[in-house]
Amino acid sequence: MEQTFQSAYQEEERRLNATIAEIDRQLKRLRAIPVYTGHDFTEQVLEAGREEKRQSLAKSLAAPYFGRLDFQETNDAEPKPLYIGKIGVDHAEVGDQPMVIDWRAPIASVFYSFTGGDEPAAYEAPEGTIEGLVYLKRNLVIRKQILERVSDTYDRNSDQPAVSDEFLVYRLGENKDNKLRDIVSTIQAEQDKIIRAARNTALIIQGVAGSGKTTVALHRLAYLLYQYKEQVAAEKMIIFAPNLMFLDYISDVLPELGVGDIQQSTFADWAMRLLGIDLPLADPSETLSYWFESADGMPEVTDEVPGRFKGSIRFMEMIRACIEVMEDASVPEADFMPWEGAVLSRATILHWFNDEYKPYPLAKRKERVMARIHRWVEMELKKSPSAAALKERKKKASQREKSYASKWPKYEPVVLYKQMFKALKLQAGWPEELLAGIPDGVMKSTQKDLKKDVLREEDLPALLYIHYLLNDITGEQRFDHIVIDEAQDFSPFQVAVLDLFVKGHSFTILGDLSQGIHAYRGVHGWDEMRSWFKPEDTAYFALTRSYRSTMEIIEFANRILEQGVNSELLAVPVFRSGNPVRLIAYGSGGGGRLNDLRAGLQKLSSGEYRTVAVLTRTLKDAKELYERLKPDLPELHLIDGGDQAYEGGLSVLPVYLSKGLEFDAVILADADSERYGASSWDAKLLYVGCTRALHELWLMHGGPLPDYLQNMHEDIAVTGW
Numbered sequence: 001m002e003q004t005f006q007s008a009y010q011e012e013e014r015r016l017n018a019t020i021a022e023i024d025r026q027l028k029r030l031r032a033i034p035v036y037t038g039h040d041f042t043e044q045v046l047e048a049g050r051e052e053k054r055q056s057l058a059k060s061l062a063a064p065y066f067g068r069l070d071f072q073e074t075n076d077a078e079p080k081p082l083y084i085g086k087i088g089v090d091h092a093e094v095g096d097q098p099m100v101i102d103w104r105a106p107i108a109s110v111f112y113s114f115t116g117g118d119e120p121a122a123y124e125a126p127e128g129t130i131e132g133l134v135y136l137k138r139n140l141v142i143r144k145q146i147l148e149r150v151s152d153t154y155d156r157n158s159d160q161p162a163v164s165d166e167f168l169v170y171r172l173g174e175n176k177d178n179k180l181r182d183i184v185s186t187i188q189a190e191q192d193k194i195i196r197a198a199r200n201t202a203l204i205i206q207g208v209a210g211s212g213k214t215t216v217a218l219h220r221l222a223y224l225l226y227q228y229k230e231q232v233a234a235e236k237m238i239i240f241a242p243n244l245m246f247l248d249y250i251s252d253v254l255p256e257l258g259v260g261d262i263q264q265s266t267f268a269d270w271a272m273r274l275l276g277i278d279l280p281l282a283d284p285s286e287t288l289s290y291w292f293e294s295a296d297g298m299p300e301v302t303d304e305v306p307g308r309f310k311g312s313i314r315f316m317e318m319i320r321a322c323i324e325v326m327e328d329a330s331v332p333e334a335d336f337m338p339w340e341g342a343v344l345s346r347a348t349i350l351h352w353f354n355d356e357y358k359p360y361p362l363a364k365r366k367e368r369v370m371a372r373i374h375r376w377v378e379m380e381l382k383k384s385p386s387a388a389a390l391k392e393r394k395k396k397a398s399q400r401e402k403s404y405a406s407k408w409p410k411y412e413p414v415v416l417y418k419q420m421f422k423a424l425k426l427q428a429g430w431p432e433e434l435l436a437g438i439p440d441g442v443m444k445s446t447q448k449d450l451k452k453d454v455l456r457e458e459d460l461p462a463l464l465y466i467h468y469l470l471n472d473i474t475g476e477q478r479f480d481h482i483v484i485d486e487a488q489d490f491s492p493f494q495v496a497v498l499d500l501f502v503k504g505h506s507f508t509i510l511g512d513l514s515q516g517i518h519a520y521r522g523v524h525g526w527d528e529m530r531s532w533f534k535p536e537d538t539a540y541f542a543l544t545r546s547y548r549s550t551m552e553i554i555e556f557a558n559r560i561l562e563q564g565v566n567s568e569l570l571a572v573p574v575f576r577s578g579n580p581v582r583l584i585a586y587g588s589g590g591g592g593r594l595n596d597l598r599a600g601l602q603k604l605s606s607g608e609y610r611t612v613a614v615l616t617r618t619l620k621d622a623k624e625l626y627e628r629l630k631p632d633l634p635e636l637h638l639i640d641g642g643d644q645a646y647e648g649g650l651s652v653l654p655v656y657l658s659k660g661l662e663f664d665a666v667i668l669a670d671a672d673s674e675r676y677g678a679s680s681w682d683a684k685l686l687y688v689g690c691t692r693a694l695h696e697l698w699l700m701h702g703g704p705l706p707d708y709l710q711n712m713h714e715d716i717a718v719t720g721w
C-alpha cells in the first residue's frame with residue numbers, strides 16, 4: 001500500500017538518526033586510536049587507511065546519503081532498502097551489507113538507470129548481471145543532519161507508478177552561485193551511461209547546451225577513480241578547459257565528490273610547460289578580434305585558414321613525413337676525421353645510428369652516436385706517438401667533433417618548425433618538396449610570426465608532435481585519462497597529439513557543434529575527430545535533454561538553431577516553466593540604451609537571482625558598458641578573459657567568453673540585426689548567449705531584431721518590460 005508522506009518522513013527520520021549515531025560511534029572509535037607517527041612501514045599504511053576513514057566518516061556525518069532504492073533481487077523474498085550516498089559507509093559488523101552504498105558502486109547504477117516500467121532492472125556486478133525489481137526510488141535532502149525533504153521519484157505500490165521529474169525540477173529551480181555543483185542525487189539515465197562507460201575508450205559526446213556535459217565529465221572522473229582504483233591515479237588524469245576562469249568555476253565539483261589532485265589546465269599552458277618554452281604566446285585577443293569584431297562580419301572559414309590547416313591531420317602527416325626523411329638523412333655525408341690519418345667511416349656511424357641505437361628516439365640517437373664518436377676519439381688518442389702529438393690531436397679532435405655535430409640536423413621542435421616555414425635556413429636533408437602542401441597564406445603569416453619569435457596557440461599541436469617524434473615519451477609521462485571540455489573548439493590534430501600522451505585512448509571528449517563559434521580553428525563535425533580512432537576504440541553519445549534553462553528559454557534558443565543555424569541538434573527541455581523571454585526595444589522603458597540596460601540589471605538583481613549577466617557582442621562593448629554602468633552599479637564585474645576568478649553577482653562580458661558558464665538571469669545587450677547578422681555564425685553566438693540563462697532571459701535591442709528572433713509565439717517570448 002502507498003505510504004503516506006507523514007509516515008515516510010518519520011521512517012526516514014528514524015533511519016537517519018540511527019545512521020548518524022552509527023557513523024558517530026565509528027568515528028569516535030577511530031579517533032580514540034592514537035595517531036601513529038613512527039617509522040614502521042606497515043603501521044604507517046594502516047594509519048593512512050585510518051586517517052582516510054576518519055575523513056570520509058566526518059564528511060558523511062553531515063549528510064550521509066541522498067537516495068533510497070528498494071530493490072528485490074530475482075531470488076530474494078522481499079525488497080531490501082539500499083541507501084546511496086556520496087561516500088560509502090560500512091556497517092560496524094563485518095559481512096553486513098554496507099550502511100550507505102557509494103553512488104559509484106555497481107548496484108547504485110540501478111538508482112540512475114531505472115526509468116520505470118514492469119520489466120526487471122539489472123546491473124553488472126563482478127559476478128555477472130544481476131536482475132531484480134525496483135519498488136521504490138526515493139530522493140532525500142539532508143542538510144547538516146536534518147532531513148529536509150522526502151520525494152518519491154518512483155513507487156511501484158502507488159496508483160500510477162511512473163518515474164517523475166518532480167525532484168529534478170525542484171533541484172533545477174534553485175538559484176546558482178559562482179560555482180558548478182555536483183548532481184549525484186539527480187544524475188539521469190542518459191548521463192549515467194556516459195559516467196560509467198568503459199575506461200579504455202575515446203568517448204565523444206555531442207550534448208546540447210545545458211545537457212550537463214561538463215558536470216558529467218567530472219562525475220566520470222570520480223567514477224573511474226572508484227571503479228579502476230588499481231589502474232588509474234587522480235594525479236595522472238587531466239581536464240583541458242578553455243580558460244582559467246572556467247577552471248575556477250568548476251573547481252568545487254571534484255572536492256565535493258571526494259576527489260582531489262586531478263590536473264586541470266588549458267591546452268596551451270600544458271603544452272608550453274611540456275615543451276619548456278618560456279616565451280609568452282601571441283595574445284589571442286588579436287585573433288579573436290580578427291574573427292569576432294571585423295566590421296563586415298566573420299571572414300570566410302575554409303580548410304586553408306591558419307587555424308584549420310594547422311589543426312588538420314593533413315598537417316600532422318606532413319610533419320611526420322618530413323621527420324622521417326630527416327631521420328634517413330641525419331648522418332652527415334662524409335667520414336669523420338678527427339685529425340689527418342684517423343678515419344671513422346660513415347658506414348660505421350650509420351651502423352651505430354641505424355642499427356645499434358635504433359630503439360632510441362631520434363634526438364637521443366644523435367646524442368648516443370656523438371658520445372660514441374667521442375669515446376672512439378679517446379681510444380684513438382691513446383695511440384698517439386708523443387705527448388706533443390697527443391696535445392695537437394686533442395685540440396683538433398675537439399674542434400672537428402663540434403663541426404661534425406653541427407652538420408647534423410638540429411633536433412629541437414622550434415628550430416625544425418621554423419625551418420618548415422622557412423623562417424630559418426633549411427639544413428641539409430630537408431625535404432623541401434613536402435612543404436609544397438602548406439597553403440600560401442598560412443606559409444606567409446606563420447613565417448612572418450616565426451621570424452619575430454611569435455608563437456600562436458594553433459602552432460602548439462605541431463610543436464608537441466615534433467617533440468614527440470624526436471624524444472618519444474615514457475609510459476610514466478602518459479596520462480591515465482584525459483577530459484577535453486568545449487571540444488568543438490579543439491582541432492583533430494590536437495586530439496591526435498593528445499592520444500600519444502594517454503594510455504589506451506582513454507578520453508572523454510565533450511562539446512556542442514551548435515556552440516562552435518571558434519569555427520576558424522575547431523571541428524565542423526565530430527567525424528573529423530572520430531575518424532582518428534579505430535571504430536572499436538571509440539564510442540559516440542548524444543545528449544539532447546537540457547537541464548539548465550526553463551522551457552521558454554530552451555524553445556527560444558531552439559528557434560535560433562532551427563532558423564538561424566539550420567541545425568537539427570535541438571534541445572529537449574525538462575518540464576520546468578518560467579517567465580517568457582523578453583524582447584525589449586531600448587527606449588520603451590522611458591530611457592535610452594544605457595538607462596534601460598541599467599534598469600534591467602537593477603530589476604533582475606533586486607529579487608532572488610544571485611547571478612545576473614549582461615552579454616555583449618564584443619569585448620569592446622563589454623568594456624564600454626562596464627565603464628558607464630559601474631558608477632551606479634558598484635557590484636558589477638567586468639569579465640575580459642584575463643586570469644580572473646568568476647565571482648558571481650553582476651557581470652558584464654562578451655558572449656564568446658560566457659561559454660560554459662551559467663547565470664540565473666541574462667540580458668543580451670544590442671540584440672539587433674546590425675550587431676548579429678544573418679550568418680549562422682552570428683546565430684550561434686546568440687544561441688550561446690541565450691543558453692547561459694537558467695531562469696530569465698531578456699534581449700534588449702536598438703534596431704530591428706535578426707529575422708530568426710522574430711515572430712516567437714507569445715508563450716515563449718513577449719515584447720516590452
Ligand SMILES: Nc1ncnc2c1ncn2[C@@H]1O[C@H](COP(=O)(O)OP(=O)(O)OP(=O)(O)O)[C@@H](O)[C@H]1O
Nearest residue numbers: 183186187188209210211212213214215547548660
Ligand atoms: N542530472 C542533473 N541534475 C541536476 N542538474 C543538472 C543535471 N545535469 C545537468 N544539470 C545542471 O545543468 C546545468 C548545465 O550543466 P553543464 O554546465 O554541465 O552543461 P553543459 O552541457 O556543459 O553546458 P554548456 O555546453 O551549455 O556549457 C548545470 O547547472 C548543472 O548542474
